[in-house]
Every structure is written in structure tokens, then in C-alpha cells.
Amino acid sequence: MCGRFAQFADPGTLADHFGVETTAVGARPRYNVAPTQPMIAVRLVDDQQHRELVQLRWGLVPFWSKGPDNRYSMINARAETVASKPAYRAAFAQRRCLIPADAFYEWQAGKDGKQPYAIRRKDQAPFAMAGLWEHWQGNDGSVIDSCTIIVTEANALLRPIHERPLRP
DNA sequence: CCAGACGTTGTT
DNA sequence: GTCTGG
DNA sequence: CCAGACGTTGTT
């Protein structure tokens, strides 16, 4: 669940909405954020007291990784296992964040193909998804700040559109 | 012990 | 069918 | 998540 979403609220609106003081981020409206692309997150600054808007790569790159590896999908983390999975454990303990969104997309499978839906609030206000972020530094000094979105079972509203698969 | 994975979804 | 790139 | 590629050689 949640492989695409929209972020088109302007940083000022997000700042009001999520209690952020720093808004210095080069954000433009995004109606279709895809995995590996940069997106906006809300996270604590180092003092752990204030929040900032920050640009992160969608698709968490573990700090111990040799680099981004698209063979593994780190765009979502299951809520039931996020505390113990090697790729997420450290971030879960230390580096949680909010992913502001105006809508997220789900595709309903039908016999004539797939029908996309945009899911958003009735009042169209931005909302937050739960996320984790990670800091990665390569041997050449390059740096990637990345994130993942935590997912759970579909609720009654979403179930007719799309259910998260069961896992052994 | 070392080598290799480290994740999720969809589809059959 | 399955992987990669976005 | 979807869309698009999926291969190798030789030449510029």
C-alpha cells in the first residue's frame, strides 16, 4: 500500500499544519511522487525539540548499505515488523518522520485492467503518513537522506479498492 | 565458521 | 515473465 | 507503485 502519492500543498501551508518553523526547502507541487524521487518530509532537527521540512529520497537506503539498490523495495515498511527488520530497526528507534501528503493512489484490479483512485480527505486538507528516515554516506563522501512509509492493513474504506497482501 | 541478504507487492 | 528506472 | 525494457557488436 502506497506506491504513489501527491504532495502539492505549499511549504507555508505544511508549516502551519505540522508546526514547522523552518520552511527553507525547494519544493514544487508534486501530483505523482514515484519511488526513488525526492519528496518532502517533516522531521525533528538535532535538538529533538523543533521540526523541519526536508527533502528526502523515497526509498530508504540503510546506513550500512553499499548504496541505493533498486532490487530491494524500501519504499514501504510493514508496521508489524518495522521494529525488528534489519533494514528499518535503527531508523525505527531513532529516526521517525512524517510524510505530508494531499492524496495517495491505489490501483483497483479489474478484468479490464487497473483503475487508479486518488484517496484524500473530504476537506482536502493535507494529512501525514508515518515514516522513517535514514542517513547514508558513501565512501566517496556522497550523502543520501532517504525515507520509507509505514503501511498497515487496509481499513473498511480502502478494502474495496485495494488490500495489502497477507504475508507468511 | 563464512556468504549473502537485508523488502514489498502482485500474480499465478 | 521479470527486472530496472523513475 | 507503473512503464518500459528485456541484447551484442562495432563504429563514431
Add this chain to the structure above:
DNA sequence: GTCTGG
């Protein structure tokens, strides 16, 4: 870095 499978 840390766990799992062999």
C-alpha cells in the same frame, strides 16, 4: 551493521 542459511 547484523541476521540467516548452509
